[in-house]
Amino acid sequence: MKTLTRIVLVLILAALTGCPAERPPAFDRDRLLLGPIPLKDRLAWVDSALDRVVALDFTADRPAVLTRDIGRSAVYAAPTPDRARVLVITRGEEALERGQVDEPPQLWDIDLEGGNPPRAYQVGSPFDRIAVSADGSLAVTYFSQGGPDDHGFFRNPNELAFINLAQEPSPTNPVLKTVRSFGSTPTGIMLSPPMAVPGAADAGLRTFAFVLAQNVVTIVDATHPERIEASIRLDVDGGNVMPREVVFAPLSATAYLRSDGARDVLEVVLANDPPVGGPLSNDFRPVLAELGAGSGPADIAIFDDIAQPDRRWVLAATPGTREVVVIDADTAEFRKVDVPDPVDRIVLFPGDRPTVAVLAAIGRQIDRVHLLPLTRLSDELALLDVETIQVGQPVRDVVPVPGSELAMLVHDDDRTVLGLLDLTYGSVSPLQGVGRLDSYAFTASGEYLVGTTRQVARVGFLELANLHPTDLRLDTAPTAIFALANGKLVADHGAPAGHVTILPGPGAGRDEAQVLDGFLLAGILDQEP
Amino acid sequence: MRLHPIGLTVLLALTAAAAPAAADETWRLDAWSSTRWLGDTSAAILVGGNTLGAGGVGGARRWLSIEPPGVLADWLGHVDVDSYLAAEWGGADGEVFAGLATHIDHASYTAGGQIRIRPLSWLAAGVRAGAGAARTGATVEGGGMASIDDHRWTSVSSTAIRIDVAPLHSQRFRFGVSTELGYVATGAVELHAYPADRPDAERSIPTMYESIGHLDLDGWQWSIGANVAF
Numbered sequence: 001m002k003t004l005t006r007i008v009l010v011l012i013l014a015a016l017t018g019c020p021a022e023r024p025p026a027f028d029r030d031r032l033l034l035g036p037i038p039l040k041d042r043l044a045w046v047d048s049a050l051d052r053v054v055a056l057d058f059t060a061d062r063p064a065v066l067t068r069d070i071g072r073s074a075v076y077a078a079p080t081p082d083r084a085r086v087l088v089i090t091r092g093e094e095a096l097e098r099g100q101v102d103e104p105p106q107l108w109d110i111d112l113e114g115g116n117p118p119r120a121y122q123v124g125s126p127f128d129r130i131a132v133s134a135d136g137s138l139a140v141t142y143f144s145q146g147g148p149d150d151h152g153f154f155r156n157p158n159e160l161a162f163i164n165l166a167q168e169p170s171p172t173n174p175v176l177k178t179v180r181s182f183g184s185t186p187t188g189i190m191l192s193p194p195m196a197v198p199g200a201a202d203a204g205l206r207t208f209a210f211v212l213a214q215n216v217v218t219i220v221d222a223t224h225p226e227r228i229e230a231s232i233r234l235d236v237d238g239g240n241v242m243p244r245e246v247v248f249a250p251l252s253a254t255a256y257l258r259s260d261g262a263r264d265v266l267e268v269v270l271a272n273d274p275p276v277g278g279p280l281s282n283d284f285r286p287v288l289a290e291l292g293a294g295s296g297p298a299d300i301a302i303f304d305d306i307a308q309p310d311r312r313w314v315l316a317a318t319p320g321t322r323e324v325v326v327i328d329a330d331t332a333e334f335r336k337v338d339v340p341d342p343v344d345r346i347v348l349f350p351g352d353r354p355t356v357a358v359l360a361a362i363g364r365q366i367d368r369v370h371l372l373p374l375t376r377l378s379d380e381l382a383l384l385d386v387e388t389i390q391v392g393q394p395v396r397d398v399v400p401v402p403g404s405e406l407a408m409l410v411h412d413d414d415r416t417v418l419g420l421l422d423l424t425y426g427s428v429s430p431l432q433g434v435g436r437l438d439s440y441a442f443t444a445s446g447e448y449l450v451g452t453t454r455q456v457a458r459v460g461f462l463e464l465a466n467l468h469p470t471d472l473r474l475d476t477a478p479t480a481i482f483a484l485a486n487g488k489l490v491a492d493h494g495a496p497a498g499h500v501t502i503l504p505g506p507g508a509g510r511d512e513a514q515v516l517d518g519f520l521l522a523g524i525l526d527q528e529p
Numbered sequence: 530m531r532l533h534p535i536g537l538t539v540l541l542a543l544t545a546a547a548a549p550a551a552a553d554e555t556w557r558l559d560a561w562s563s564t565r566w567l568g569d570t571s572a573a574i575l576v577g578g579n580t581l582g583a584g585g586v587g588g589a590r591r592w593l594s595i596e597p598p599g600v601l602a603d604w605l606g607h608v609d610v611d612s613y614l615a616a617e618w619g620g621a622d623g624e625v626f627a628g629l630a631t632h633i634d635h636a637s638y639t640a641g642g643q644i645r646i647r648p649l650s651w652l653a654a655g656v657r658a659g660a661g662a663a664r665t666g667a668t669v670e671g672g673g674m675a676s677i678d679d680h681r682w683t684s685v686s687s688t689a690i691r692i693d694v695a696p697l698h699s700q701r702f703r704f705g706v707s708t709e710l711g712y713v714a715t716g717a718v719e720l721h722a723y724p725a726d727r728p729d730a731e732r733s734i735p736t737m738y739e740s741i742g743h744l745d746l747d748g749w750q751w752s753i754g755a756n757v758a759f
Contacts, residue, residue, distance in 0.1 A: 496674050
């Protein structure tokens with residue numbers, strides 16, 4: 001009996017000491033999945049519970065799953081303009097419970113193409129928006145209009161972090177800066193292409209950040225963010241002015257600003273202004289000019305003259321006067337073109353060297369569009385007039401087809417009725433689908449429009465050369481379709497575990513397609529405690 | 530340790546064919562309910578701190594019953610050597626990411642031997658060890674996705690100490706209750722993100738299912754049950 005008693009005691013002791021395993025705290029968190037984020041030949045998702053970026057690499061025949069660890073509580077992610085990297089803001093956390101760590105807010109630069117290890121920049125505050133420069137070398141993090149979350153003792157909605165992504169993290173990278181405020185907070189940030197300030201001692205190319213806020217635009221030299229910013233008050237005439245859109249003319253260090261509540265397009269030229277106040281002084285000043293749109297512009301576009309490449313034009317649509325104003329960006333001289341409708345959308349074709357502008361009244365849902373030739377703008381004697389095309393259905397959106405003379409017209413909110421406008425002939429081909437076009441993309445070659453709807457397990461293809469429609473049956477209904485640079489098409493099915501269908505191209509059959517399932521939960525049971 | 534099917538067949542044949550030893554009862558039938566404290570992180574990931582509850586049935590046959598010599602007989606009573614077969618089914622529920630429901634499914638089929646002492650006519654205690662095969666599975670569902678459901682067969686072995694109390698007993702029959710405390714070791718199984726309603730492979734797009742990792746259901750187990758012996 002004693003022996004048995006000892007065995008019992010030993011087993012009870014062992015049982016008490018052999019406690020059940022505890023699971024990693026990640027599995028108790030709410031999970032926010034950011035993505036899919038389309039990259040060149042990859043799709044990426046950010047998993048806020050498992051603190052990792054999961055990417056599918058479609059460069060090989062069989063997709064590969066890549067994972068990169070990031071910090072705690074991802075809140076926002078955006079791709080770089082070259083679609084090679086993903087930038088992720090992580091909120092961090094305080095170590096209040098088991099498994100938590102003290103971690104500051106960080107911006108993660110995840111290179112999914114080059115294989116460089118992730119870089120983490122300590123941005124100081126839990127920002128939830130990112131603006132990235134066109135060359136991907138600079139990023140600015142800022143707060144969305146909702147402002148900072150309710151954590152933290154003090155909260156500063158006008159704070160920004162300027163990150164030089166070409167440099168390693170250091171005490172001077174990022175640079176935290178609070179922009180001058182006149183009672184408003186940023187609504188958006190636009191980063192200019194690299195441009196030089198004419199005549200400045202620093203002749204190098206720089207990126208400028210245009211921080212938009214109600215009644216004010218603040219310009220920061222993002223290449224030298226420690227320098228003092230320049231503020232432009234927009235409400236000098238009274239009233240509320242909300243800046244909406246900035247287009248840049250980098251060769252002349254000029255920006256054109258469209259605002260709600262403003263009568264004209266504001267031209268902002270960054271002119272040389274030698275610094276006088278020490279190393280933190282900037283070396284530019286904004287020179288302002290109102291380009292005479294004459295009424296509140298609803299849309300603007302900027303382009304170089306196809307005959308005289310050194311001549312730049314600004315088009316401003318003023319629905320209040322039913323005109324389109326053609327402005328010579330160098331001289332501010334303008335000509336007005338009457339349009340029968342209150343145009344509020346300008347789309348240029350082709351995008352790189354435009355020869356025609358498509359004008360549409362999206363807000364009024366009028367069943368016609370207008371074409372404005374752009375080839376004779378520099379001829380002052382030429383009559384500028386628009387050609388009206390009846391399209392038969394109200395126009396709700398105009399989407400250019402990359403690399404072609406076609407524009408997709410959306411005729412209803414549900415995107416069930418579409419039209420394809422051929423600018424060469426001024427013809428419109430109506431298209432009808434099985435349901436709402438929830439997601440669409442143009443293939444990398446520009447030869448096909450592909451689309452999906454959430455209720456139908458199919459991918460639709462439209463061959464743009466002859467508008468021949470085909471489709472492919474999927475096994476489950478997709479939530480989004482992506483056209484990758486290598487020609488592959490990927491339908492995401494929106495499953496928390498990860499579920500995609502991969503097509504090698506628009507002409508592929510079901511036997512050539514592949515489905516990958518469960519990649520967002522790959523290896524979760526093998527995680528260390 | 531995996532019990533080969535041939536070995537299992539031999540054991541069953543021996544159990545059925547061998548002559549009973551001279552003793553009060555030869556056969557015992559058990560039914561029990563058990564709780565297993567899962568000791569591996571993979572199980573904890575799926576069901577957190579929840580235990581794996583199970584129920585089982587089994588049968589044992591006494592092969593040998595000896596009376597120790599001298600004073601040992603006063604302390605130990607009879608010493609029995611038994612073989613047994615057991616089947617157990619159970620599961621555990623949990624949740625991950627505050628929204629995806631999880632379930633672990635487990636069934637085991639084991640055979641083994643045990644040594645028991647019977648110091649009193651109504652009291653027995655013993656140790657046992659066994660091995661066999663187990664089916665381990667898991668499901669993950671919710672979040673608007675098709676349920677993930679996969680299972681695999683693996684080996685299982687267990688050892689435990691046991692105490693039997695027989696409030697009703699006679700020379701040829703006894704009814705008792707028992708409790709066991711032991712450890713169950715299962716082989717880890719690799720599970721994939723197979724959907725519960727997997728489409729017909731002939732009519733569906735070729736699909737690759739990612740591995741979600743290895744699930745191991747090792748842990749301490751405690752059970753209570755009832756038995757009849759005759």
